[in-house]
C-alpha cells in the first residue's frame with residue numbers, strides 16, 4: 001500500500017514537472033537560446049554584451065524606453081535606422097545598418113530574447129507576428 005502511494009506521488013510529480021511546460025513555453029525557451037547567439041554575433045558589437053550601449057554612440061537596449069514600440073523595433077532590426085532618436089532622454093544620431101541576412105525566424109528569436117532579457121516581458125514573439133509586422137513596415 002505504501003509503495004502504491006509512493007508511486008502515485010511520483011507519478012503526479014512527473015505530470016507537474018513536464019505537463020506544465022506548455023508547447024508555447026518550450027518554444028519561448030528555444031527562441032531565447034537562439035536569440036542570445038544571434039545577438040552576440042550581430043548586435044553586441046555596437047550595443048555591447050549586456051545591452052548597455054556605448055557612450056553617446058550606440059543606445060542601450062537594457063532598460064531602453066524605446067522598447068515600448070515593439071513593432072518599430074522589429075522593423076529597425078531588419079531595415080536599420082537613420083536620423084535622430086531619443087532613448088531614455090538621451091539623443092543619438094548615427095545610422096544603424098540594416099540586417100537583411102536575418103530571416104524572419106531569426107528576427108523573432110532576437111526580439112524574444114531582447115524583450116525577455118531587457119524588456120521585462122516573459123512572452124514569446126512568434127515568427128508569424130514578425131512576418132506580418134515586417135510585411136507592414138515595407139510600405
Ligand code: HEC
Nearest residue numbers: 042043046059060061064066081082083092093094095096
Ligand atoms: C554598427 C552598429 C550597430 C549594430 C551592429 C546594431 N545596431 Fe542597433 N542601433 C545602432 C545605432 C547607432 C542606433 C541608433 C540609430 C539612430 O540614431 O537613428 C541603434 C538603435 C537600435 C534600437 C532602438 C534604440 C534602443 O536602443 O532601444 C534597437 C532596439 C536596436 N538598435 C537593436 C539592434 C539589434 C537587435 C541589433 C542586432 C541585429 C542591432 N541593433 C545592431 C547601432 C547598431
